[in-house]
Amino acid sequence: MQFVFLLEQVVNGLVLGGYYLLIALGLSLIFSVGGIVNLAHGAFYALGAYIAVTLGNHIGFGPATAISPVLVALIGIAFERFILRRFYQQDPILSLLVTFGLAMVAEQLIRIVWGAPPLSVSIPGALRGPVIVGPFLFSQYRLMMLAIVALVLVGLWLLLQKTSFGRVVRAGIQRPDMVAALGIRLQPYMTAVVMLGVGMAALGGALFAPITIVHPAMGAEIITVAFVVVIIGGLGSFWGVVLAALLVGVVRGVTIHFVPAAGEASMYVLMFLVLLLRPRGLLGEPIEKFEQ
Amino acid sequence: MNKSVTTPLRQAGPPSRRTILKTGAGLAATAAFGFPGILRAQSDVIQIGHLAPMTGFLGALGDYAVLGIQMAAEEINAAGGVTGREIRVSSEDSINPDTGATKAQRMIERDGAQVLLGEISSATALAISQVAARNKKLFIATGPRSDTLRGSSCNRYLFCSDIPNTVMVNAVGSALKRDEMVDGKKFYTLTADYVFGHDLLRAAKAFFDANGGELIGDELIATDVTDFSPFLLKIRQAQPDVVCANLAGNQVTNLMKQYAEFGLPFPIVGFNLNTADAWAAGPGNLSGTWPTVWYHTLEVPGSQKFVEDFTAKYGKLPENHAWIEYISLKMLAQAMEETQSTDSEKIIDYFESGAKFDILKAREAYFRGWDHQLIQEAYPFTVKPESEMADEQDMLVLGEAVPAPDQDLESIYPSAEQNPCQL
Structure with missing residues (x-):
């Protein structure tokens, strides 16, 4: 029976990892292409949740969850055009400071617009409750979430691997100078990458709103975990981030099974070990522009 | 020497960027320290x-x-x-x-x-x-x-x-005893991992001991935990009769949302809840018996x-x-x-x-x-079925005040023997 219990935690950890993935993939993409550490990424996650809840009161959970990421992606255009674009060629510390400040401004804006008390929202009745498969118990809602994450993941992978858009983005990650020499402007691609990244974060927020508290500081809560996942997975690596997200979810679940009090620390220990033994991250590729 | 020459010139023109920054900083400092004079x-x-x-x-x-x-x-x-x-x-x-x-x-x-x-x-x-x-x-x-x-x-x-904390435990405890949910029952607790939670767990343990309840497991929950799923699985594995939350603030909201999400069959009660945290849980997620100091109804x-x-x-x-x-x-x-x-x-x-x-x-x-x-008086409350709620804030049913009108108010408070306060 002990083994079954442990296996249950492993499977549950995989599901949780899928959720970290939505936030971490966008963060990793924006850093890989633009060299920008986007500390405001959590703010887009929070906005995604707030917009989804607000819309959901009028048009229902499904449509709101679909529309919210699109709206946030549109905000992402302005974010890239008016803020990020000024910092691609600058010292990374500047973009770090700007996005850090922006995260605080966004949190206060949410407080001004929606108020300090948390928003009230529940899972739609049809999706509430467990699915029991043999000895395992799953949340119906999280299984649905996992399916959406898998769809997004496959879609993103196809976009990056099989389209000309993806080829330019991947080339831009490795050799932006060569891309420029071939006469391709990277700027519009960067806009698209930021839209994708913040849109995925918003989708994460919209999906998680019914099962966690929706409050102004929710962005700050998620950003640390997303960073840890990106660092463990390795910069520029699509599958590295996927692997790291699932690993963080599983390690947390297993740690809580044996040493509950160490649950929240486990991912940091994992990051520490990875940085010590493989500083590039699990599947990180050597990227010339970051190697100096 | 150069400096003394340029300074008057500068002052004559529009204020420099640096001056504006200094002024801004000065203003900010003034605002931060207030106007004591x-x-x-x-x-x-x-x-x-x-x-x-x-x-x-x-x-x-x-x-x-x-x-x-x-x-x-x-x-x-x-x-x-x-x-x-x-x-x-x-x-x-x-x-x-x-x-x-x-x-x-x-x-x-x-x-x-x-x-x-x-x-x-x-x-x-x-x-x-x-x-x-x-x-x-x-x-x-x-x-x-x-x-x-x-x-x-x-x-x-x-x-x-x-x-x-002691009064909150007693307020909920009186309702639990009335509903025969303590004697011979197995409890599993989730406790906020800081001074408040530890304190509340102590009071809860004393209550279980005094009334024949058995504590079969406790999980300490860090204040920044947002995902409770691994803990919910452990609770399911332990098969308690009652789950009991000694949590605070956002923790309570997150637990209640996810407890409903996983649909665990065990009744859940809690020894601490603020109304704002209950409202934030959303319709249909909160259940069980909880304490409160005051409620608008x-x-x-x-x-x-x-x-x-x-x-x-x-x-x-x-x-x-x-x-x-x-x-x-x-x-x-x-x-x-x-x-x-x-x-x-x-x-x-x-x-x-x-x-x-x-x-x-x-x-x-x-x-x-x-x-x-x-x-003062305290109150236990229970949760309305979702179908009876007029709106998302109309979710709680206030119970009878404790202690009962014929009992001394201090009977739910720690006695002089229990409270080590020395003024």
Whole structure:
């Protein structure tokens, strides 16, 4: 029976990892292409949740969850055009400071617009409750979430691997100078990458709103975990981030099974070990522009 | 030499970027430190330093606290003030124990605050109470519920107006005993991993031991945990009869949302809940029996009037922290009026004398002289079925006040043997 219990935690950890993935993939993409550490990424996650809840009161959970990421992606255009674009060629510390400040401004804006008390929202009745498969118990809602994450993941992978858009983005990650020499402007691609990244974060927020508290500081809560996942997975690596997200979810679940009090620390220990033994991250590729 | 030549030229032209920055910084600093000169000049004003967490973990609750105390101050001033003087409350975000203590010191020293009032976090209140004691100024702690604060950490200048952990356990416990949910039952607890939670677990264990309940497992939950799923699986594996939450703030909301999500079959109860956290859980997620110090449906005329006025003024229902800030300032005003003084020593003597206060409940409350906590009624509540809720805030059914009308109010409070407070 002990083994079954442990296996249950492993499977549950995989599901949780899928959720970290939505936030971490966008963060990793924006850093890989633009060299920008986007500390405001959590703010887009929070906005995604707030917009989804607000819309959901009028048009229902499904449509709101679909529309919210699109709206946030549109905000992402302005974010890239008016803020990020000024910092691609600058010292990374500047973009770090700007996005850090922006995260605080966004949190206060949410407080001004929606108020300090948390928003009230529940899972739609049809999706509430467990699915029991043999000895395992799953949340119906999280299984649905996992399916959406898998769809997004496959879609993103196809976009990056099989389209000309993806080829330019991947080339831009490795050799932006060569891309420029071939006469391709990277700027519009960067806009698209930021839209994708913040849109995925918003989708994460919209999906998680019914099962966690929706409050102004929710962005700050998620950003640390997303960073840890990106660092463990390795910069520029699509599958590295996927692997790291699932690993963080599983390690947390297993740690809580044996040493509950160490649950929240486990991912940091994992990051520490990875940085010590493989500083590039699990599947990180050597990227010339970051190697100096 | 060059410098002395360029300076006059610069001053003649438009201000440089640097000058603007310096001015901006100066302005910001002025705003941050307040205008002590102006405040000191007005000696006919009674200055109250109000601290509450307005951001972070307990921010939603602090927001209501500020609204509550503002309303009380306006009513007092509209009725002619206290001893003919205007009462002025300045509210600040306490943030954490360090900042809270620093701000408390500044309020006393520079703003000339005669009394400190407020706070929700037990840890921050402890730090502020030490500042108050050092300066020999009264501090009325309105929100913290830790037994330790009114126990081994009590002091002459600290008064507590919220119910302590022991009372919350007793309020819920009486309902559980009535429903035969304690004797011979197996409990699994989830406990907030800081001083408040540990304190609450201690009180819960004492209750289980005294009433034949068995504690089969406890999980310490860090305050930043947002995903409870691994803990929910462990609870399912342990198969308890009752799950019991000793959590705080956002933790309670997250647990309740995910408990409903996973649909575990065990009844869940809790020994701590604030109304704002219950509202945030969303319709259909909260269940079980919980304690509260006050709720807006309480059928007492004074309480109904307060709810009406508050809703008219702010366009939303008052939460329990709005109520407690409101009645705490009113109690202070009564003490100042009765003693015709703003001197902390005189107010303390008045509070210790067992003076009665109308706190908008069926029975009047009083401060207990030997540990300075407000002795008052508490209530268990249960949750309405989703189909009966008129709106998302209409979710709780208030139970009968504890203790019962024929019992002594102090019967649900820690006794002199149980509470180590030495003033």
